[in-house]
């Protein structure tokens with residue numbers, strides 16, 4: 698088995714307070730601009746995580762614990778302040794519905810836009826186009842501008858494109874929740890299929906039932922630190938006991 702994701706000593710800090718009074722700013726200037734005016738906090742604090750190829754990992758934790766931030770570092774849309782994130786192979790998935798979509802373009806054009814952002818060539822997208830549209834069940838709305846899509850329709854098209862990119866690592870953040878039940882079932886079946894084909898899966902969710910069905914390993918975050926790493930049932934028990 699080979700390593701799929703390797704995260705070492707990952708730190709990410711965000712600004713806690715963006716605004717300050719004129720008095721504070723003046724004092725800061727008078728004192729020779731010493732110190733940092735904007736207070737920061739650690740969204741991720743010394744995170745170490747190794748995921749083997751083919752593993753199914755649930756990132757769990759309460760609101761604001763750093764799950765989505767960690768997922769964004771794995772996808773590469775966010776860069777660490779310190780430490781390293783290494784991934785092997787192509788990463789795709791659903792992190793934010795609508796990301797990589799242009800509202801003024803049709804669903805059809807967005808398939809090409811999103812597919813190319815995810816690393817597909819125009820030829821590959823053309824070859825997969827019918828299958829993408831069929832999976833999304835968008836039907837005749839494929840030529841409608843996506844700003845008129847419902848959130849579920851966005852999800853359908855985004856998920857359909859993502860699974861057709863032949864990813865090695867598939868990331869999913871909560872958003873499956875906006876899909877209706879039949880589509881969620883279809884997505885879960887597709888996710889299992891990807892995993893059976895040896896793909897790595899990382900899921901962020903508060904839906905314990907769903908993650909128990911798809912993931913074997915559970916990693917619990919608390920204030921940006923990993924506090925539990927074990928089987929998904931151990932991780933859920935840990936969270937329920939808090």
Ligand SMILES: Nc1ncnc2c1ncn2[C@@H]1O[C@H](COP(=O)(O)OP(=O)(O)OP(=O)(O)O)[C@@H](O)[C@H]1O
Pocket residue numbers: 711712740758759760761762763764765766767
């Ligand atoms: N771009 C950003 N700028 C500033 N703060 C941010 C940014 N992104 C996230 N944060 C903060 O980092 C912390 C962790 O956020 P994150 O979205 O990773 O949490 P989460 O565990 O996914 O939460 P939830 O379960 O509510 O989705 C939160 O306090 C959040 O406000």
